[in-house]
Amino acid sequence: MGKTLKETIKEIIRKHLKNKKGKVFGQCLTAVGWVGGTLPELYEKDGMIELSMADVAGGGIVTGSALMNEKPIYVIRYQGFNWYNAPMIVNYAAKSKEIWNTPCPVFVRGIGMEGGIGPVAGSSHHSLYYRMPGLKIVSPMTPKEYKKIYNSFMKDDEVYYVSEHRGSFNNKIELKDDIKGKKDFVIIAISITRFEAIKAKEILEKKGLRIGIINILWIKPLKISKASIRCITNSKFGAIILDDDYVDGISNSIANKLTHMTNKKIFTLGLSDKSAGFHKKVDNLPPNSDQIVKKIISLTKN
Amino acid sequence: MHRKLRIKIFEKASLCRHFETNAYKFSEKKLIKIPIYLSAGQEFISASLATIINDFCKVKPLIFAQHRCHSTYLSFGGEMDNLIAELLGNYKLSNTGCMGGSASIYSKKINMFGHDGHMGTQVPIGIGACFTSKKPTIIFMGDAAAEEDYVLGALGWAATKKLPILFIVEDNNLSILTEKKVRRNWDMHDVARSFKMKGYNLKDSPNEIEKYKKFFFKEPMLLNINTNRMFWHAGAGKDSDKIFDRYLIEKKILGKEAEKIDKKFNSMIKKKWEKHLKKQ
Numbered sequence: 001m002g003k004t005l006k007e008t009i010k011e012i013i014r015k016h017l018k019n020k021k022g023k024v025f026g027q028c029l030t031a032v033g034w035v036g037g038t039l040p041e042l043y044e045k046d047g048m049i050e051l052s053m054a055d056v057a058g059g060g061i062v063t064g065s066a067l068m069n070e071k072p073i074y075v076i077r078y079q080g081f082n083w084y085n086a087p088m089i090v091n092y093a094a095k096s097k098e099i100w101n102t103p104c105p106v107f108v109r110g111i112g113m114e115g116g117i118g119p120v121a122g123s124s125h126h127s128l129y130y131r132m133p134g135l136k137i138v139s140p141m142t143p144k145e146y147k148k149i150y151n152s153f154m155k156d157d158e159v160y161y162v163s164e165h166r167g168s169f170n171n172k173i174e175l176k177d178d179i180k181g182k183k184d185f186v187i188i189a190i191s192i193t194r195f196e197a198i199k200a201k202e203i204l205e206k207k208g209l210r211i212g213i214i215n216i217l218w219i220k221p222l223k224i225s226k227a228s229i230r231c232i233t234n235s236k237f238g239a240i241i242l243d244d245d246y247v248d249g250i251s252n253s254i255a256n257k258l259t260h261m262t263n264k265k266i267f268t269l270g271l272s273d274k275s276a277g278f279h280k281k282v283d284n285l286p287p288n289s290d291q292i293v294k295k296i297i298s299l300t301k302n
Numbered sequence: 303m304h305r306k307l308r309i310k311i312f313e314k315a316s317l318c319r320h321f322e323t324n325a326y327k328f329s330e331k332k333l334i335k336i337p338i339y340l341s342a343g344q345e346f347i348s349a350s351l352a353t354i355i356n357d358f359c360k361v362k363p364l365i366f367a368q369h370r371c372h373s374t375y376l377s378f379g380g381e382m383d384n385l386i387a388e389l390l391g392n393y394k395l396s397n398t399g400c401m402g403g404s405a406s407i408y409s410k411k412i413n414m415f416g417h418d419g420h421m422g423t424q425v426p427i428g429i430g431a432c433f434t435s436k437k438p439t440i441i442f443m444g445d446a447a448a449e450e451d452y453v454l455g456a457l458g459w460a461a462t463k464k465l466p467i468l469f470i471v472e473d474n475n476l477s478i479l480t481e482k483k484v485r486r487n488w489d490m491h492d493v494a495r496s497f498k499m500k501g502y503n504l505k506d507s508p509n510e511i512e513k514y515k516k517f518f519f520k521e522p523m524l525l526n527i528n529t530n531r532m533f534w535h536a537g538a539g540k541d542s543d544k545i546f547d548r549y550l551i552e553k554k555i556l557g558k559e560a561e562k563i564d565k566k567f568n569s570m571i572k573k574k575w576e577k578h579l580k581k582q
């Protein structure tokens with residue numbers, strides 16, 4: 001059997017430190033758990049750098065490291081912390097090449113997770129970066145995708161925001177698009193919603209609907225094949241974008257773009273427009289297969 | 303202080319002073335159309351440090367400055383022509399294609415990194431650059447920028463890692479127009495000491511600055527240097543005519559030799575600006 005995503009990330013990081021003499025920055029890295037098993041057990045002498053809890057300053061320190069062309073990896077343990085970590089990444093690292101012709105490439109590992117963790121830390125916050133120029137946003141959920149993204153970063157000189165999700169760390173399977181033949185409806189899925197999308201498709205197909213699946217790895221710039229666009233254009237009812245962030249960000253923006261490109265209605269489904277609470281009853285989770293099925297049935301009624 | 307060194311510092315300061323008085327004039331005449339942040343009055347800080355670091359430490363540090371950075375750029379050897387071009391909007395000759403303006407001057411030649419306009423970000427960024435490159439680094443900040451939470455957090459980390467950084471607080475007692483005593487009841491040199499790095503409070507006299515040279519880049523150190531801003535926070539204008547002017551004091555102490563230098567730079571820099579303006 002192949003490696004899980006977390007083993008893949010761990011191996012990439014080990015090589016980044018040992019072979020490429022790079023650095024990984026973050027808070028509480030060298031502790032129990034090693035960030036969901038995604039870090040090798042290495043320490044400061046190997047390039048695993050513990051930052052203090054000064055989150056905003058931490059983003060600046062990593063930016064300075066990137067200015068020296070070391071291609072640092074910056075681990076943000078919960079994506080919600082980005083509100084404090086992002087300022088100098090987006091306002092300096094992402095602008096440095098444009099203003100001063102000095103690339104400042106940081107590989108930001110923003111890790112998403114939710115379910116009983118309250119109102120601020122959880123879910124994905126990639127939309128926070130989306131509106132800013134000078135950076136790329138990706139969301140790899142499989143071992144092959146992660147390797148592809150890391151290799152692309154090492155050849156590139158731009159800032160990457162890598163929107164990860166703990167829910168995918170044990171995944172070993174590569175997720176494939178299904179755009180063959182005429183579809184009634186197409187699911188375009190981002191991040192952790194890609195797994196529920198597969199379940200929803202199975203349920204809906206049992207009900208007689210032909211469902212297409214498009215996986216989004218490259219969010220910014222948006223990479224979506226011509227064949228995928230054709231699949232949406234030729235679909236009967238259009239498509240829905242699923243996300244693990246609030247829809248008033250990436251999903252609604254992409255929906256707008258795709259509407260223009262396909263002349264079809266593109267819907268969105270993500271977090272509800274409310275804060276998450278700790279108790280199950282008041283939590284705010286990404287759409288599950290039941291919710292996706294219900295939504296798609298309602299959209300395909302006529 | 304050795305007179306020869308003091309004259310050398312005065313030369314740099316004179317270059318900065320005449321650069322800034324011309325910039326002032328052309329901003330007033332609206333020939334400079336972007337906001338400018340003039341460092342006249344504060345030039346002895348950069349002039350002294352650049353001269354001492356070059357002559358005594360014999361290193362070429364990484365330089366991280368803030369928005370009021372013309373004197374830093376010029377003192378450490380940045381090309382004046384590129385800076386004039388930046389201010390006049392000649393994007394072909396400007397180092398940043400006129401993206402940076404007055405506040406974000408950078409120069410590969412002198413290892414000076416641009417500032418993004420968010421006060422104080424140069425502190426964590428400079429610390430990260432020093433940590434990774436292990437190169438001697440000088441980081442300038444204003445007395446107000448020093449209050450930024452991320453500046454304080456970053457200083458603590460630099461102290462913990464014992465990085466070879468010289469932190470310079472250019473303390474003109476003002477945040478735009480708000481005085482220090484309105485904003486805080488603590489001093490930056492005390493903060494530095496509580497982070498267990500060397501911290502001192504001094505005047506912007508070359509004589510005083512020189513006293514600390516033996517500590518430069520050996521370990522983290524913060525110098526809070528008290529100075530005066532001649533002109534407005536931004537643009538051309540004066541807050542008051544009763545400003546203590548280090549330049550006049552030094553000129554008086556150094557006598558005829560300094561007067562000659564002052565005259566030389568006065569005419570040389572005027573000509574330089576005029577040459578650029580003719581091309582406009």
Ligand SMILES: Cc1ncc(C[n+]2csc(CCOP(=O)(O)OP(=O)(O)O)c2C)c(N)n1
Pocket residue numbers: 370419420421443444445446447448474476477478535
């Ligand atoms: C993060 C941030 N907050 C606020 C401002 C607005 N601002 C611009 S300059 C300034 C005062 C800076 O004072 P100081 O750091 O002492 O430098 P000086 O202008 O006195 O040289 C302020 C508050 C800013 N540019 N960036």
Ligand SMILES: [Mg+2]
Pocket residue numbers: 444445446472473474475476477478
């Ligand atoms: Mg000030």
